[in-house]
Amino acid sequence: MSRGSMAEWLCTVALLRYPEVRRFLGERRLEWLRLDEIRRLHPTAKLADDVKLLAYAEGRLALGKRAAVGSGTVLAFGDDANGYGCIRIGAATWLGEYNNLRACGDGHIVIGSDCLISQFCTLVGSNHAVDRGRMIRDQGPDRTRLGVTLGNDVWLGAGVTVMPGVTIADGAVIGAGAVVLRDVPAFEIHGGVPARKIGERS
Template structure:
């Protein structure tokens, strides 16, 4: 997959828009996407109702009772599957871009995405289980076939950063970093019932075990066993919950 700048520059602007943003080539798909995009900023109950009526058709699947707040940004929604009673709050970004995957983002039933949450795929995959709560301004990103898998009943605090892949290859110190290839650092897995405090960063290749708690501000670069409490930079286990 091309890097973002290369994907959106050069060539026909309309064709680029359809490929990168809409994700489907047909004129009817483009017109319907534009109609739905026009509904994004409509405020209040009218906006909620119109988006509830028209937006589900954009997605690979969209369950009953899904709520879309105002100013939600969608990219390639045809690769996104939403379960039942999912809440997508104001200002969220759901970016399902992929060259290969039929479904790059899957959100389970009763999940809650608070204001300004970003789910971003660049040839990766993100899966949120049932009853997952993601608090405001959190970024979850999966790139280069490094998946992010968040188990059911997890709580993600405000302004967290969860990154599967995305590190540059730094083997050549004389080369421009932005021109280096992206490494496959490994994905991120949060098992069931994990709680991340605010501003936690979880980097590629990490698994946080079931029932664990990571304290606010921690940077997790190594896996955390189940039922543990971890904190610090880099995060270290300070005690067991058992």
């Protein structure tokens, strides 16, 4: 080992005296172990090393054959207050980088096969209720609209947000930056805020 390499190694070891560094390394190790467990359960799927899993437990995530989840994507499964949901990603579906999928309670997120989910998309399984007289943060999920369902061969452009209770049918396309509040029929192209029909696949 060269003198420079030895000095770098000693500096790195010296950082371990800080509790924050040890805690960070321990958390990262747990995240890597969870990702390894998911890879073992879904050997043909691909997950980037920095996929963020929030409240993951076995059985809450299903990945079809050759499904891929890109770098920086957050897969959130809920919490004690609002319950835990499932995320299901179909075969050969690709999720790009920095997407945000948030399931909770009965607000499951189901994505079909052969879908393309571009970067920075958000799929929201539930929203807070907004009744008057109570702080929004203290209200549980709005039970009238729960879950997100995407059929097969769906394409979401970059920055799309899909709100709770929405189903996007087979072959639909959602333009970049759209906010989808209502169901989208098969093979239609929607865009805008809120999203509306702007065409159809030919």
